[in-house]
Amino acid sequence: LHSLFFTKRERLPPGPKGLPIIGNLHMLGKNPHQDLAKLAKKHGPIMYMQFGFVPVIIVSSPEAAEKFLKTYDQVFASRPYHEGSWYVGYEQRNLSFAEYGPYWRNMRKLCILQLLSSHKINSFQYMRTQEVGILVESLKQAAFDGASVDLSALISSLGVNMSCLMIFGKKYMDNDFGDRGFKEVIQEVLHVAAIPNLGDYFPLLGVLDVQGITRQFKALAKVFDTFFEKIIDDHLQSSEHKQTKDFVDIMMGIIESGASEFEFDRRHVKAVLLDMLIGSMDTSVTAVEWAISELLRHPEATRKLQKELEEKIGLERIVEESDLEGLEYLDVVIKESMRLHPVAPLLLPHESIKDCTVDGFQIQKKSRIIINIYAIGRDPNIWPDPESFIPERFSGNNIDLRGQDFRLIPFGSGRRSCPGLQLGLTVVRFVLAQLVHCFNWSLADNTEPTDLDMSEVFGLVTSRAKHLNVIPTYRLHK
Numbered sequence: 001l002h003s004l005f006f007t008k009r010e011r012l013p014p015g016p017k018g019l020p021i022i023g024n025l026h027m028l029g030k031n032p033h034q035d036l037a038k039l040a041k042k043h044g045p046i047m048y049m050q051f052g053f054v055p056v057i058i059v060s061s062p063e064a065a066e067k068f069l070k071t072y073d074q075v076f077a078s079r080p081y082h083e084g085s086w087y088v089g090y091e092q093r094n095l096s097f098a099e100y101g102p103y104w105r106n107m108r109k110l111c112i113l114q115l116l117s118s119h120k121i122n123s124f125q126y127m128r129t130q131e132v133g134i135l136v137e138s139l140k141q142a143a144f145d146g147a148s149v150d151l152s153a154l155i156s157s158l159g160v161n162m163s164c165l166m167i168f169g170k171k172y173m174d175n176d177f178g179d180r181g182f183k184e185v186i187q188e189v190l191h192v193a194a195i196p197n198l199g200d201y202f203p204l205l206g207v208l209d210v211q212g213i214t215r216q217f218k219a220l221a222k223v224f225d226t227f228f229e230k231i232i233d234d235h236l237q238s239s240e241h242k243q244t245k246d247f248v249d250i251m252m253g254i255i256e257s258g259a260s261e262f263e264f265d266r267r268h269v270k271a272v273l274l275d276m277l278i279g280s281m282d283t284s285v286t287a288v289e290w291a292i293s294e295l296l297r298h299p300e301a302t303r304k305l306q307k308e309l310e311e312k313i314g315l316e317r318i319v320e321e322s323d324l325e326g327l328e329y330l331d332v333v334i335k336e337s338m339r340l341h342p343v344a345p346l347l348l349p350h351e352s353i354k355d356c357t358v359d360g361f362q363i364q365k366k367s368r369i370i371i372n373i374y375a376i377g378r379d380p381n382i383w384p385d386p387e388s389f390i391p392e393r394f395s396g397n398n399i400d401l402r403g404q405d406f407r408l409i410p411f412g413s414g415r416r417s418c419p420g421l422q423l424g425l426t427v428v429r430f431v432l433a434q435l436v437h438c439f440n441w442s443l444a445d446n447t448e449p450t451d452l453d454m455s456e457v458f459g460l461v462t463s464r465a466k467h468l469n470v471i472p473t474y475r476l477h478k
């Protein structure tokens, strides 16, 4: 394993002892971000492990994260082989799992310029206002009936609808994936993609498919491909004149005009559609769900946020996206919630493209790099009283969450950081502001705020284990 690159004095980072063949894989339970955080407390912020045959580096401090994502950004900007993306993502042609290189660079540029620019984000503002409006109306109805609602399910549907409208131009709902619902199929992809897949760590087991994951991926890939083909055909056949072009229109336009400077055909369009769907659908609304959960447990913070919204907007009308700038308390609530509950606690895995020495430790080529921002967010050396939700800890300082300050990087940082940051933040701020401005919330079933179960389920998006059942009370005058 040892390459000629390293001098004798350099050694591997410290880490827990592993077992023959499986290495440290047995140390990961259902919530690997929590397990890895515990191990790092013992072994340090740059920790070495082996998952099967793959060397893995776990990074758990802001200083170390800066080394991997900034100082040596380019060395660690690739992604490991991922069986799910291989089958479902058109042989890893999708942006999120593409290996580092010209192909990834072109795709990322295309997405940033054509799909995720401020201009494009603004063009969907009307759609977002409408969709959030529909949610608020249904909650208002529940409020008048004094009924409890499953807020998790409602905002999850909001996420699906907003994504579908932006990407496909229409809501694809229940019967669009044959007898199974659209959402169910996507949720399955997210779930299967997050299960530690032995095939990713033991090439031979991948071929044997002992867990049956390969079979599942192949089946899912087929379902998606049929669906995307149909969407593209529908778009090509439609002569409807649209005010706002959806993502499919934009990308098919690029193919037709021949404007792309690199190979860009239907396969690439489908791969990007998948990226955008998976990147946007659950992330932002899950962040909202966590923030609301914390606010339910902290009435004082809720009142402060409501006061800020009242002062700026009043109680005669609803919040609009144009109101969002300068809502300072809203921003610190979001930061504090993302510190405690990052939607992607381990970011996405990075892979090194060559041997590299970091802090005197050897990091071999093709190591898998896992940045544990969950561990960073709860480190008592960085955050006094780290388990408590205290938005004020961000007041009066400029700790930002956009990737400049390595204490708080919910969107990652550097070349591979989230290209959907602006869109994601806009949605989180807008939906959260509306929910808190329009309603007072209490927990259903006589649950006390202090008893609210805050357990998590790890996945590509880490969300609440238990749905939020709540009772809304309408508080606007109109």
Ligand code: HEM
Residues within 6 Å of the ligand: 095, 096, 097, 108, 275, 276, 279, 280, 283, 284, 287, 343, 344, 347, 348, 349, 350, 410, 411, 412, 413, 415, 416, 417, 418, 419, 420, 421, 423, 424, 425, 428
């Ligand atoms: C609150 C919302 C969101 C959060 C917290 C979030 C977080 C992240 C994180 C942590 C990464 C991985 C960074 C890394 O590997 O170092 C990522 C990557 C990515 N995100 Fe997001 N994201 C959000 C919303 C979105 C949206 C709305 C989109 C697109 C519509 C999107 C598309 C992507 C893509 C395509 C990548 C892969 C980038 C690459 O590999 O070059 N995300 N995101």
